[in-house]
Amino acid sequence: IGKITGCVFPLQGAGQDVGRSCILVSIGGKNIMLDCGMHMGYNDDRRFPDFSYITQNGRLTDFLDCVIISHFHLDHCGALPYMSEMVGYDGPIYMTHPTKAICPILLEDFRKITVDKKGETNFFTSQMIKDCMKKVVPLNLHQTVQVDDELEIKAYYAGHVLGAAMVHIKVGSESVVYTVSVNKYAKSHISAWIDKCRPDILISESTYATTIRDSKRCRERDFLKKVHETIERGGKVLIPVFALGRAQELCILLETFWERMNLKAPIYFSTGLTEKANHYYKLFITWTNQKIRKTFVQRNMFEFKHIKAFDRSYADNPGPMVVFATPGMLHAGQSLQIFKKWAGNEKNMVIMPGYCVQGTIGHKILNGQRKLEMEGRATLDVKLQVEYMSFSAHADAKGIMQLIRMAEPRNMLLVHGEAVKMEFLKGKIEQEFSIDCYMPANGETATVTTNPSVPVDISLNLLKREMALGGPLPDPKKPRTMHGTLIMKENSLKLVSSEQALKELGLNEHQLRFTCRVQLQDPHSDPDTLHRIYTHLKSVLKGYTIQHLPDGTVMVESIVIKVSSSAEDTNAKVLLLSWSYQGGEYFFTALCIVKRLMYQ
């Protein structure tokens, strides 16, 4: 009986649901860390997982067999340099090619903000990021990677975040699938696909466990319509975005729309991070969705035709334009500068594609504030139109259910979610699929017992012989018994024929025969009786070999029948039936027939 444990990393003061993905799984004696995220909400030690929890002062490398990163969001990979360089881990780290490419950009950006801007110390350095990345082994989709002799991992496409992967981890006959709800950017419920691999556990994030979302198409259409109308009016559109993910998605959306509608107004995106990220999107085109891949035959979708890099001076150009600018909440930087310039004209529009934190200008204008106080007591009249366009379509409960249906796991493990929501999903899963569902809290360990199947080698000769014995193959409706000897030797199991087993063990074969005496009254002489039995058996048992041997016995297959009479009463006959243990089934038939004959 095997055991798989899944452990969700403890984080002090946890309870919110953003960030810090880090799961420890031990399976078949191997310890694997799934994701190594950080919490964006803290600025102290609490932002990284508490790695001492695992090892209790031992070395991390000795304890962990590998680390697997599912995708490049910082809440899934942010603590990686800290763990590998500062805590110290030298084992392999697995991630897909795109993740490997984009992850360091984000880490570096993050480091710059924390160290250079906020002036924090005790943080990882650029060099550490580089060193950490050297330990990364890139994965291809559907490629089975042998981590060591027993542990193998395989990545599956998981959705629209570039390079996001589901991982199938297998040790012997035990396996685990890990997925995060990354298809929150996917168009449909089904974009992730996985084999029917029937893992022992499917680990899934359940942040949106209680949400079923609407079609994305309506939202996209609204967005495009608004942009289009503003452009036609001659207005300017500002779209504040964060650097990665959604920005690219919106770029593609606008680019195709411009192409389709034959529009001429320029689209710009602010330079810097986005540009670099676009470069990687260009390179990893095969990891994107069908439309983009199909178009690639003609051109790379990310070689934008209509979208150009932004220059500060463009903001004053006359005529309509669309600008993507960072950051997304209008709290600083380029997006804020452009906003200030354009806010006074009612023809213009700002589209907020995501959530804004309280206190930011983004939040204020979304709540309808029309006069903003800027620094230096200046006030800004907001005349431009403010639109909110939520694109954070969540991977919903349906997506998770879909995945369960595809993979058919034996157990389900939900992580990262609020207890109430998880309880709901758990109930649904147990009801629909009748499988066990676990939902460990932070720091809690869930243990799942498995019934590993025990492989047994069978000798080919034995198999062939048994096949020849039985009726026509295949008859899947009836299980068939076969005879053989199970030999357990040096950790392996073997099923061989009994002769071979004897030979291997150097034993002699012993014959086992049973004899049965049947007393009956019969006036005939011994040979006559025997002959009567013989002819009767012959007439009843068609298709069996029945012989009358010269030494006064009758053989039915392997059963020997002899008749002898006692000296005192010649009518009292004793019937001797003898059979080997293999012939048991024939024996009872023969006995019944003989008895019936004699009592007639």
Place this chain on the structure above:
Amino acid sequence: SGQESAVLSPAKKLRLSKPSKSAALHVDLCKASSSTDALQYLLTFSRKPVEAESVEGVVRILLEHYYKETDSSVRLKIASLLGLLSKTPGFSPDCIVDDAINTLSSEKSHQVLAQLLDSLLVIGSQLPESPAVRLRLIEVAYKNLSDSSFGVRTKCLQLLGCLGLLEAPLGKDTAMRDVQSIISDYFGDQDPRVRTAALKAMLQLHERGMKIHQIIYDQACRLLSDDYEQVRSAAVQMVWVLSQLYPESIVPIPSSNEEIRLVDDAFGKISHMVSDGSWMVRVQAAKTLGSMLQVSPHFLEQTLDKKLMSDLRRKRTAHERAKELFASGEFSSGRKWADDAPKEKLDTNTVNLIASGACGAFVHGLEDEMFEVRNAAVEALCQLARSSPSFAEKCLDFLVDMFNDEIEEVRLQSIHVLRQISTHITLREDQLDTVLAVLEDSSRDIREALHELLCFTNVSTKECIQLALLELLKNLNKYPTDRSSVWKCLKFLGSRHPTLVLPLVPELLSTHPYFDTPEPDMDDPAYIAVLVLVFNAATSCPTMPALFSDHTFRHYAYLRDSLSHLVPPLRLPGRKQVYGLDSVDCGSGSGSVESAQLFLQQSLNRVSTIQNLEAAGAPELLDLTIRDLQRLGELQTELAGAADFCATFLRCQLLLMKALQEKLWNISVPLILKQNITVTAAAQQVLDESYKLEFLYSGLENRQVATIHHVRLQAKALQLILAARTRHGLDSLISSCEKFLQDVESFQRLFLTELPHLQDSFVEKLLELLPRLSSCKPVEQVKILQTTLRQSGLLQLRLPEQIHRATATIIEPTGESDNPLRFTSGLVVALDIDATLEHVQDPQNSVKVQVLYPDGQSHVIHPKPADFRKPGPNRHRLITQVYLSHTAWTEPSQIEVRLLLAYSSSCSSRLGWTDAMDSLHPAEGTVEGTIPFSKHVKVFIMPKPARR
């Protein structure tokens, strides 16, 4: 001597048959020193075809070698050759069945065995009429079903599927179980390929007409959750087949004691497959759903069910919100932050997370990642909506959503679908808004599809009309080439919604109760568009013309004349109704068509009184009738094709008649020459017209084709007579006579069934005289021909049901432009051509573009097959580019462009007379040519001298 020849002829045949092929193979195989060599020989051998008579010999040699061969790859090749050879046309494989079956018994290799079974399948399907062979083959299949190799089992199942007996052999052999139960045993095979083969075999049985038992349903349903996609895909088909066979059967719902109809159950199960893991299965499932029309409405509507929820609270869908906004009179206030905030709390038990049954099947299908699935879902939606108006109403929102799909094919498909169901629906304003947004699409196909859709759309309010007009004008402004399509669209929009247009008229025409407004520019396409809308609405709204200003009436008169297909006749106050053209149009309705039809028939009957081509007064009657028919064609567009056809036919007769007039033939030889020229021209014209008759009109029946060929024969006879009179070379005369006789024979062969209808005709008389004709001298032949031709009667023309003339209209270039198209001489310039073709069959092969240069040079260009689109039945559209090139000339000059209809007429082409020999030598007796069938369009072009 008769007996002798009978004896001789088979001997002769034997001598002729070629033993060479089999002999050569035999030698080759004997020579082969190794199996590799033998395989090589066989490979080269298999590349060449074998004559039917030597197949049997070849098979014997192959089999002989088969038993000797130890290498399984060679045996495999031989086995495959068996199948290949038995497909040889003209060869009946019953003589090799036994030998082929015998090979099975000794075969050890599973691969070869599978190949042998495959060849047996070919043999079996070549012999559909032999139940004995079938029985044997089925027996073989049964015997090998228990083979351990999946390949053999698969082939056996295939054999059973293709050859399995539809009726179980009665009491003949009880051991032979019902073929269905045997096949269904293999639904549970360990190999997915065998499971698939078993399902396919069962489907094959169904296709061949066997009724599949209902027991199979449960088994097939179980296979829907198979691990392998090809099994699931076949199982979807199987479940569908059974749902069509037993729609009303009642099946229990597991884990409850309720029961539902089988078709509903199957619908639910297949709907479930729309969210399968494999996209192939999803496509299959989505497609299948479309053809399950018997499903209960309750289940059908579930497919569009989508319950949204956020944090366990019910959320309204965007569709619902749009509808509410519309209902409350406030439209598109713009999305506020969190206006989609979740509403009431949901009962957790009612939320269906996994789509159980039909729930949300189409919602999933339409949002699938793969466009193939989305397309299939749209198609299915269409089929279901067409049979259920209430469902059509419900799926409207979803279809409109699809107009913004990222893949053009899907957008186009959904536009087409909406058009097909548009009779059931009325668009709401917000929906129309979404629909109209697509008008700016850069793809021409999309825009045209949308115009087509708008022609059939019902809208609810006058704002909708205004919106549509506005967007169409925008479209016109952005893509001026869409002009005619936009106008047509407005024509229908106007005639469909007269009451909605009425309140808009003052605004549209910018009239003012007191002030005169400036007269708009008559050449402005946008203004014409508005007028088309208004005039068409005015046809059924008599109060509307009162709102017109003076210039509107003038413009009406102008447009009625120049764009008569877009502007209907109107009853205008204070204006004299122009009778003539208009009156026929006004009196539209079936009555006038019927009366026109009657008139046509009467004219034809009148003509049929003419006894023979020499009858007195006949030319005048024909002349008159032709004129009548031509006029009729102009007046009654429905009958234009038929009238034209008759007129052309009669003109042929008239020409023949005039050519045969007595006085022409009795004058002395020196004067003949001049007369000959006119007669020759007439004969040629009749010949040309006969080709037009044959190829320009669609809907002809065999009878009419015979009539046309008959005319052609007459023209040829005339030519022959002329040739005899002018030419003195006897040799050429002999050959032309022979050719003519051949023509007569082929006519007889082709139209054997029609001959009884050709009484009293030229051909009938000819055939009577044929023995005499073929034996006598050419000069005599010509004489006979001449008298026969004169005395033969006029053939009565019977009209087919529907007859249409192929027409082509070049829309672009218009030929109006004064600006020359400039190009550098010696290089090419591309000219865009846009044309509509009507009633053209197979335009990809028959329509050509001809370019005539000023110096008389002409080029014929074959457009690419992809340049043809099919916007509607019997209608094609050609959008192509032709490349022009010429050396320099000095002044801008006009080239002419027109469309040609190419035909190729052999004696056999029309009737598909396929003889093996004919297909080998198609050139003989074929006449190829082209018929111009569009007007010339002139394009001004100017070459610039090449720069040095």
